[in-house]
Amino acid sequence: MTPRTAAAPRRRGRPGLDLATVLERSVELFIERGFDGTSMEDLARHLGISKSAIYHHVSGKDALLGLALDRALSGLEEAAFEVRSAQVSPAARLELLVGRSVAVLVERLPYVTLLLRVRGNSETERAALARRRQIDRLAAGLVQDAVDSGELRPDADPTRTARLLFGMVNSLTEWLHPGSTPAAGELADAIVAIAFDGLRTP
């Protein structure tokens, strides 16, 4: 599917940006150009402040990446934590994980988008990938439990099924636009309807 091109309005020359704004606008540029393709000079220009004004908040580009990835991961981890303790059947827990993950993705779209682009090129990136793998394992475990409980088809390979299901969830980052996004609940329902009940007319 066709990804959006980043074209955020630029507010140049604003002094005294707070860390939240620096982070938000840096992530815009990381998504547009790639993290490795963005220099501190690029960030300063995009933010309309000096490099030293950025260093006032953080030690550098990598620290901004770490904060951004944590923003995505902490949301997804909270969702996983909630789901793990829900007193419902395994398949219902898996549905809940889809719903909560979509909600985090919509609410923290640029941060999750950035997380999904991380390839392990630095210690910060590798730490983020390790946290992602934990969540992936939970998802595969839920599929396994739901197969064992007889709710899901026995031929559903847990790891592959979890990958495909959350591949569909994560693909939302390719076409959702920040600010003009359908309700997360509606998107989650569409995904659950496809993956759990299938597209075919019964």
Place this chain on the structure above:
Amino acid sequence: MTPRTAAAPRRRGRPGLDLATVLERSVELFIERGFDGTSMEDLARHLGISKSAIYHHVSGKDALLGLALDRALSGLEEAAFEVRSAQVSPAARLELLVGRSVAVLVERLPYVTLLLRVRGNSETERAALARRRQIDRLAAGLVQDAVDSGELRPDADPTRTARLLFGMVNSLTEWLHPGSTPAAGELADAIVAIAFDGLRTP
């Protein structure tokens, strides 16, 4: 899901690489570092040849990107062309498009991976996105036809459903490894089973 990190073996100092090899190994680096984060110097170092040896084949980095994206797009376009003329029902055509797209993705994995990372940062990238949109429209049209024929559920919004279905297909690039990939047919069957028949036990 957790993406692979590129760690291809390096063959330094080999003179006289042909264009196919230059292209293949350049794409490795574009995927590892991002296209914008890769310089001609980086490419020359990774390939173990001089920059002028690269210029012997192509006019520059952007030309390599264009060739790589065309490799992915021509495969996907051929698949779309085949599917359009298949003498089967609309839902079967949609299944066929999933199957043929997965086959192209597996066969040309690095090239499709690169295509999916393109954000429209240059004329070459925008041209590739325009070609992708054509294929997306075909997919949405097939969903519409299959809803109209009564094969797919009437509440399946064509554009959204096509995006989610091919979001699942494209997510394969996140976890398939070149060279150690399950058979494309098996992967396509797993996707069709989830999307068309659903995970739930009937």
